[in-house]
């Protein structure tokens with residue numbers, strides 16, 4: 001039996017002993033993906049159906065749809081919850097990124113689902129139960145689950161209103177982003193996948209959620225960038241109309257989070273006035289040269305300096321803690337542009353964290369998934385080194401503590417065993433909030 005992966009994990013857990021083991025394994029699963037034995041995707045006869053992977057915005061897979069077997073393509077879960085095993089893991093929620101070649105595989109062991117590495121048992125695996133509204137269909141035949149999927153173990157409703165980005169092609173799309181490829185792949189595969197969701201359909205799907213015993217606490221409203229017009233509306237007009245409609249119908253029912261480009265002050269004010277509570281003008285990567293190369297469309301249309309200024313300006317409107325730009329953790333080291341030295345790459349992002357935290361703005365991360373249709377995914381099928389991700393988690397935790405700032409709001413509870421944010425372990429490494 002080859003236990004090289006287990007030995008590597010042991011080494012990393014020992015080396016990074018101020019990080020919870022849960023966060024180290026979660027990082028590995030997010031950067032290398034998970035494989036499933038087909039029998040592990042069949043619900044036992046007496047069990048409830050599990051919640052399927054919804055492809056809520058990107059593919060977040062390491063292979064194309066055409067490279068998945070039928071079970072993985074149609075029966076993979078949205079997330080897994082890991083517990084127990086040799087590391088005695090506290091419950092750890094991980095988004096599922098499919099990779100049939102991953103050393104991490106979920107299979108059945110004595111009738112139970114287990115995560116394994118090269119045959120060694122790592123942890124028990126629980127799948128999320130299909131939410132009640134996934135069984136509901138709108139009068140026009142659309143699925144409420146496709147319109148309003150939930151992630152983060154039920155905490156967050158993810159509303160990708162526009163599944164396409166108007167930054168188009170390799171010269172404009174962010175080099176890590178497969179939103180446009182994913183849309184084309186899902187349509188080609190025959191998955192119901194609405195390109196532009198109607199306001200009334202979103203409200204109808206939310207009605208089903210509000211009427212159920214859903215644990216949802218927040219929604220994220222997002223989609224691709226709009227550089228010209230969509231349905232005759234600018235980006236600000238297009239996205240703001242949904243917030244306005246949702247907050248008129250369900251005032252304050254959920255924390256209202258909006259992910260868009262960095263907008264000028266007046267537009268940010270308009271979004272706030274519509275009822276948004278948290279604004280995510282995602283910044284992606286701090287280094288000036290990498291920002292230009294990795295986000296060429298954003299750089300050309302808005303520019304790095306203006307983007308930063310707008311993030312800081314937005315803090316005056318929303319309050320600093322409610323402006324939360326995302327960094328794609330790992331692209332700092334992506335060939336051909338990235339740093340080749342882990343500490344230099346970490347130091348670059350630390351400077352970005354420090355800059356924003358000096359303004360009271362607390363960024364957050366998505367762990368980079370090297371999707372195979374993107375320029376950076378093609379050049380870096382292995383993603384970024386584990387060491388980089390772990391150092392970044394340490395630096396994030398310490399920089400936040402150094403600024404005496406709390407974890408960003410809208411992500412549920414921090415701390416190992418409590419965090420639900422599933423596409424990065426950044427919440428798993430923060431100290432649990434005091435009761």
Ligand code: SF4
Pocket residue numbers: 165166167172173174177178179223224225298
């Ligand atoms: S702006 Fe960049 S990250 Fe956002 S959807 Fe468009 S290509 Fe993707």
